[in-house]
Amino acid sequence: MHIETLRWVGERPDQARPGYVRMVEQTRLPLEHIEIEVRSVPEMVDAIYRLAVRGAPAIGVAAGFGVLLGIQDQAHREPEALLEHLDGVVETLAAARPTAVNLFWALERMRERARAEAQAGADGERIVAALFEEALAIYEGDRRTCRRMGEIGAELIADGASLLTHCNAGALATAGIGTALAPMYVAKEQGKRIHVFADETRPLLQGARITAFELMHAGIDVTLITDGSAARVMSEGRVDAVFVGSDRITLGGDVCNKIGTYGVALAAQAHSVPFYVVAPLSTVDPSLLSGREIPIEERAPEEITEGLGRRIAPEGVAVYAPAFDVTPAELVSGIITEVGLIERPDRAKMEAALRRGGIEPTPSKPEESRAPGS
Numbered sequence: 353m354h355i356e357t358l359r360w361v362g363e364r365p366d367q368a369r370p371g372y373v374r375m376v377e378q379t380r381l382p383l384e385h386i387e388i389e390v391r392s393v394p395e396m397v398d399a400i401y402r403l404a405v406r407g408a409p410a411i412g413v414a415a416g417f418g419v420l421l422g423i424q425d426q427a428h429r430e431p432e433a434l435l436e437h438l439d440g441v442v443e444t445l446a447a448a449r450p451t452a453v454n455l456f457w458a459l460e461r462m463r464e465r466a467r468a469e470a471q472a473g474a475d476g477e478r479i480v481a482a483l484f485e486e487a488l489a490i491y492e493g494d495r496r497t498c499r500r501m502g503e504i505g506a507e508l509i510a511d512g513a514s515l516l517t518h519c520n521a522g523a524l525a526t527a528g529i530g531t532a533l534a535p536m537y538v539a540k541e542q543g544k545r546i547h548v549f550a551d552e553t554r555p556l557l558q559g560a561r562i563t564a565f566e567l568m569h570a571g572i573d574v575t576l577i578t579d580g581s582a583a584r585v586m587s588e589g590r591v592d593a594v595f596v597g598s599d600r601i602t603l604g605g606d607v608c609n610k611i612g613t614y615g616v617a618l619a620a621q622a623h624s625v626p627f628y629v630v631a632p633l634s635t636v637d638p639s640l641l642s643g644r645e646i647p648i649e650e651r652a653p654e655e656i657t658e659g660l661g662r663r664i665a666p667e668g669v670a671v672y673a674p675a676f677d678v679t680p681a682e683l684v685s686g687i688i689t690e691v692g693l694i695e696r697p698d699r700a701k702m703e704a705a706l707r708r709g710g711i712e713p714t715p716s717k718p719e720e721s722r723a724p725g726s
């Protein structure tokens with residue numbers, strides 16, 4: 353049984369009994385496995401910012417549910433007033449975190465659905481009902497997509513393989529069985545014996561706290577290592593492939609993911625270890641050509657200076673705390689999406705994959721810059 357990361361409670365809009373979101377409180381893992389109830393838009397923004405819910409696809413699902421929290425009592429409004437209110441809700445949710453494009457993808461999908469309904473003459477009640485359908489479709493779609501990526505990715509995993517992953521791109525980062533961890537779960541279902549090195553992932557330790565917990569819960573053999581050990585275990589010939597998730601992928605195939613991923617990719621290249629990214633098409637930003645254009649979240653310095661429940665760095669020290677980095681396409685062996693494996697990604701292959709998924713690429717910036725290192 354995989355962990356249920358988040359879900360909507362309350363099937364349809366019901367004025368008398370408003371629905372709400374139940375989610376695993378991920379900041380407390382692994383010592384406590386508790387759920388929290390999220391009942392308003394500000395509470396959802398807080399849950400996303402605090403990383404109570406985290407991982408790009410889960411943030412997208414949370415955003416869809418966040419819209420429901422903001423509009424479920426608005427069915428009495430005229431369509432125009434409802435759309436205006438929706439814009440405010442979307443803007444508030446969009447400010448929660450800047451990097452994972454799934455947040456903006458889901459919010460835009462919700463807004464477009466509401467506009468299309470209004471244009472077709474729907475009243476407030478119908479628009480709200482349609483938004484419920486859309487949010488649940490995002491949730492269900494994510495579950496299906498994870499399974500599909502798992503099936504495609506499992507073909508790259510041989511019996512007896514030893515893999516390495518960074519951060520957490522598992523069930524706890526999605527509504528389904530994860531992205532980077534999905535191929536591992538499917539490989540296990542297929543009877544393959546696998547072993548996984550999990551980078552601890554400084555500073556918030558998603559690898560130590562969440563990936564290690566999740567893989568152990570699923571009965572997968574996992575070894576926790578410090579981030580600095582990743583190159584070492586590769587040099588020892590103990591890693592057959594790296595699987596990571598992503599927060600945003602550009603049309604050029606540059607991959608943004610948790611800080612430290614770029615170093616893992618460089619080490620993988622140095623040791624001829626294949627470096628795979630597993631991500632749904634909703635993580636591809638069809639408007640960006642280069643990784644340099646991706647907004648990189650910077651977190652509070654205390655996340656670095658106050659680890660382990662106490663101050664660990666001198667008072668007053670300068671801190672630089674980017675939460676993500678960009679791995680240039682050149683270092684990526686393949687991107688596993690729900691429409692197939694994109695080997696050695698480049699713009700033509702990325703655009704072809706998007707079109708297979710029914711998405712039209714819309715590059716809005718000139719191709720002047722490339723990701724660091726490219």
Ligand code: MRU
Nearest residue numbers: 406407408521525531597598610
């Ligand atoms: O800061 P986080 O924990 O939200 O960062 C998560 C990651 O970097 C994941 O690897 C990424 O979102 C992919 S999750 C399927």
